[in-house]
Amino acid sequence: MDFSLTPRQQELAARARAFVDEVLLPLEQVTDDHGELPMELREGIRQKVRDWGFAGINHSKENGGLGLSMLEQTAIEEQLGRVTNGLWSCVWRPPVSLKFGTEAQRERWLRPSCRGHRRGAFAISEEGAGSDPRQVRTRAVKHGGEWLLTGVKWFVTSYNASDFVIVHAHVDDDPDRPTLFIVDKPVVNMAHLRSPKFMHNFAFDHAELEFNETPVPEEAMLGGIGQGFELTKDWFVEARLQIASHAVGAACRAAEVANDYAAGRQQFGRPIRDFQSIEFMLADMAVEIFAAKSMLYRVAWEIDQGLDRKLVHAHASALKLHCSEMAGRVIDKALQILGGRGYMRENPVERLYRDIRVDRIWEGTSEIQRVIIAGQIKKRGLGVFADIGGASS
Ligand SMILES: Cc1cc2nc3c(=O)[nH]c(=O)nc-3n(C[C@H](O)[C@H](O)[C@H](O)COP(=O)(O)OP(=O)(O)OC[C@H]3O[C@@H](n4cnc5c(N)ncnc54)[C@H](O)[C@@H]3O)c2cc1C
Known part of the structure; x- marks a missing residue:
């Protein structure tokens, strides 16, 4: 290897x-x-x-x-x-x-x-539809030569940096016909309701949008009727790898800041890294990053090698779960090493602590990743993850 x-x-x-x-x-x-x-x-x-x-x-x-x-x-x-x-x-x-x-x-x-001349946001989540997108209530109804979208979308990330939104709607209210529509901004009958505040401060907003018979031309339907999930599957894999990559990068930065601080900060007449409790935290952080980064690069490499799509999905879920939770643990330890300074907003570790929390929620919560992983084990065996017993695809 x-x-x-x-x-x-x-x-x-x-x-x-x-x-x-x-x-x-x-x-x-x-x-x-x-x-x-x-x-x-x-x-x-x-x-x-x-x-x-x-x-x-x-x-x-x-x-x-x-x-x-x-x-x-x-x-x-x-x-x-x-x-x-x-x-x-x-x-x-x-x-x-x-x-x-x-x-x-x-x-x-x-x-x-x-x-970079255009930018798209993605709108699938709603008040009643999060982990279970079949609960989506936004519907698309054909009227004359165009589609009319009606419903309310939540959490539309980067809406205020975008000039179009890809909307996931059910044709004729039928959850078996999830379909994607590209809505150009500005458009009639679409209202930006609000952009609430979240735990993190983010470069762009997370908006709530109301569609009220918003007209979308036929040529702005992406894929066929009912293909909404199929077209989004690859995006989930990519998004999960992206989150895992960010989580590793965030954990590395927090560990670097904490490591430097532990070397310079003196208490009781010596650098705090000389206390075993601090040194062991740094050791645990390094090992966590080492393991997560190895996994991250392996899964990215597998995708480049053309690994079976089902196995890629399974591995991307495991990766997102592990790396997002790993980063939470590492950044928490980094903040502890920094003491009160780690709790100050001007300290990057405090911001990383707030930022990283959402990685266990968006693009499939940690619980949903476990549901996917457990489902794969049941269907194909432990070999999917442990390289034992020959996974069947
Ligand atoms: C900052 C931010 C940005 C976002 N950006 C976007 C975006 O751009 N576009 C978009 O469409 N969405 C976006 N989302 C929505 C995000 O994808 C959802 O929040 C996420 O899918 C979870 O849905 P939910 O919040 O409704 O929680 P729910 O699905 O209601 O889950 C609540 C709790 O129940 C658990 N749970 C649910 N089902 C199960 C189950 N089967 N087994 C075990 N536990 C379960 C969950 O894990 C969670 O702990 C964003 C969310 C946030 C916070």
Whole structure:
């Protein structure tokens, strides 16, 4: 087995780290103070993402992206995970489902999104539909030559940075016909109800939207009727890898801050790292990161090798579960090592502590990941995860 990164992968990781240090870290405090990235800074950051060569990191060259492998994307995302306040989302990842669009749809929405001239938000969750998307109440009804969408969506991330929203709706209220519709902004009969505050401060908002017979032309239906989940499946895999990468990056940054602090902070006449309780926390943090990072790179590599899609889904769930929970434990320890300073909002570890919590909730909660993993074990055997007994696909 060869676990070394190629020179190309190393270069991408180093460039991403430099981008984070030079461009994103200086925005952390202003974003936290302001509650989100101030509007007047947004265009400048978009241009910097292009200048540094990170426009369209998750799409093929044919679709206007950079054509990076999953391992290469992981090397970048891990570095982006070091930054707080969701500023990693300044480096856009156009929705994966768009790659399944027609040539005309890809030309209209995907390629400009890769270049950063357009941006899409994704709206599936509702008041009554979270882990169980069959509870979605937003419906799409055909009227004349167009679709009319009616319903209320919650938690639409980056709505105020987007100029279109991909809406998951049930055709004729039928949960067996989940379908995706691309809604361009501005549009009649769609209202932005509010953008509530959350535990983290995030670069962009998480909006609630009301659709009231919002008209969508036929050519803005993505895929076929009933294909809503099928088109979103790949996106879940990608999102789970992205979260895992961010979690590893966040844990690394917290550990670095805590390690430096433990070396410099003197109490009782010696550096606090000389107390075994502190030293053991650092040891546990390092081991947690070591294990999670090994898993992360393995799953990214498996995807690049073309591992069976079902196994990829299973491994992405396990990875997201492990890395998001690992980061919570590591950052909690880092905060403890920093004492009162770790509890101050101006300290990155305090912000990481707030930021990382949502990783156990969005893109499938930890409980839902366990449901998926347990289901795979029941269906295909433990070999899916333990490489024993030959997993069946
Ligand atoms: C900051 C933020 C941004 C988000 N961005 C978006 C977005 O851009 N677009 C979008 O569509 N959605 C978005 N979401 C929604 C997110 O995907 C949901 O919050 C998530 O899927 C969980 O749904 P829920 O909050 O309704 O919780 P629920 O599904 O109501 O779950 C509540 C609790 O019950 C548990 N539970 C539920 N079902 C089971 C089960 N079968 N077995 C065991 N336990 C179970 C859950 O794990 C959880 O602990 C976002 C959420 C947040 C917080």
